Amino acid sequence: MLAYIPSPSEGVWHLGPLPLRAYALGIIIGALVAIWIGERRYQARGGRAGLIGDVAIWAIPFGIIGARIYHVATDPELYFGEGRNVTDVFLIWKGGLGIWGAVAGGALGAWIACRRYGVSFSAVADAVAPGLLVAQAIGRIGNYFNQELFGKPTDLPWALEIDPENRPAGYLDSATFHPTFLYELLWNLAAAALIIAIDRKVKLTGGRAFALYAMLYTSGRVWIESLRIDAANHIGPFRLNVWTSIIVFVLALIYFIAARRRTSSAEPVAGDDDSSVVAGDEPGKGPSDR
Numbered sequence: 143m144l145a146y147i148p149s150p151s152e153g154v155w156h157l158g159p160l161p162l163r164a165y166a167l168g169i170i171i172g173a174l175v176a177i178w179i180g181e182r183r184y185q186a187r188g189g190r191a192g193l194i195g196d197v198a199i200w201a202i203p204f205g206i207i208g209a210r211i212y213h214v215a216t217d218p219e220l221y222f223g224e225g226r227n228v229t230d231v232f233l234i235w236k237g238g239l240g241i242w243g244a245v246a247g248g249a250l251g252a253w254i255a256c257r258r259y260g261v262s263f264s265a266v267a268d269a270v271a272p273g274l275l276v277a278q279a280i281g282r283i284g285n286y287f288n289q290e291l292f293g294k295p296t297d298l299p300w301a302l303e304i305d306p307e308n309r310p311a312g313y314l315d316s317a318t319f320h321p322t323f324l325y326e327l328l329w330n331l332a333a334a335a336l337i338i339a340i341d342r343k344v345k346l347t348g349g350r351a352f353a354l355y356a357m358l359y360t361s362g363r364v365w366i367e368s369l370r371i372d373a374a375n376h377i378g379p380f381r382l383n384v385w386t387s388i389i390v391f392v393l394a395l396i397y398f399i400a401a402r403r404r405t406s407s408a409e410p411v412a413g414d415d416d417s418s419v420v421a422g423d424e425p426g427k428g429p430s431d432r
Contacts, residue, residue, distance in 0.1 A: 146301040146318045149308075153287035163235065165284030172277030173202055179273030180266075187269060193259065197266055200255035201248040208247015212240030216375060216382050241278065242386050245356075268351035272341075275334035275355060278326075285323040293320025293369030300324070310371055320369045329362035348401040356394035360387035 155162045180194040214221055214231050217238070221231050230236070249267070256263040285291045289308040301318035309316065337354055340346065346354065367384045374381045 145297075145299050146303045147321055147324075148303050149289045149305065150287045153284075153289070163284075164287035165281075166235070168281045168284035168287075169277075172280035173198065175280060176270060176273035176277035179276060180270035183272070184266065184269035187265065189261070189265065189269070193261060194266065194270065196259060197252050197255040200251040202251070204251025204254075205244040205248030206234070206239070208250070209239035209241065209244035210234050211247070212243025213238040215243075216240060242383075242390065245274075264349035264352070265347070267349055268341075268346055271351040271355040272334040272337045275330040275337070275359065278359070279328075279330035279334075282323040282327045282330075286321075291323055291370060291372055293322040293325075293366075294371055296320050310373070313371065319371075322366050322369050325369075326362065326366050329366070330359065333358035333362065348404070350398050350401050353394040353398040353401065357391050357398065360391040360394070363387045364391075 150164075153164045177195055177198050180198075181191070184194050185191055210231075220226065220238070221228055252266060252270075253263050256266055286302075289304050292302055292304060295313060295316035295318065297318060298320075300321060302321035302324070303318050306314060313319075333355070336358065337346075337351055340354070341351055364384055364387050367381050367387070370381070374383065376382065377385055
């Protein structure tokens with residue numbers, strides 16, 4: 143009986159000349175699941191069918207661009223300077239996407255789409271919040287196939303076996319490590335379930351479900367980052383992503399408290415604005431949707 147989790151021997155499969163990468167597949171499947179969850183939640187709140195899919199057409203490409211920009215901005219030494227090829231910035235299939243860039247870029251794309259369709263951005267954000275966590279959990283499976291982003295050496299029964307060529311310098315004699323991809327996967331799924339459970343008890347509107355998503359995710363990311371041993375830039379004693387998580391948590395908490403104070407139980411959850419629903423318009427119907 144194995145006392146560790148074996149890593150896959152391959153992370154890329156070839157269908158003729160076409161490479162099928164586990165990491166890309168995880169992102170695609172995660173995005174589809176997030177859209178499905180968001181659609182169900184948005185329609186349950188009175189929004190029109192198909193709106194989340196329409197918004198995703200904008201959010202996904204913006205999110206990918208944002209994720210790459212964040213990665214390059216926080217690890218510039220990988221792309222600029224002596225011996226580096228600046229054109230590698232555009233080779234996203236070789237890895238290097240930052241979650242906070244994805245969230246910021248995706249939010250910008252979603253905001254543009256919501257403006258175009260005449261719907262509430264906060265209502266859309268609340269609808270997709272738990273789905274984003276599920277998508278991130280699915281995406282972490284790609285890290286498993288790539289044998290990357292693991293933690294410190296450990297001999298726990300759920301330790302992750304890493305091939306010698308994928309071990310960082312200083313850890314070549316260690317064979318098993320903390321499976322931080324699995325920790326984050328489970329944390330994200332638990333956080334998604336918690337948001338849905340809380341939302342059923344106390345309707346989270348005005349962007350509060352999305353703020354709760356940010357707080358829960360960053361809470362887990364801080365302790366998971368403390369286990370990782372891959373190369374990363376530091377500010378003082380902490381990795382850059384730890385500082386980012388702390389800042390995002392504080393901002394999300396402030397927003398959550400402020401939104402709770404100003405949001406009434408009668409707030410429209412899927413309308414284009416408050417006045418349209420008060421006036422009797424159908425929720426979720428902006429000028430272009432009527």
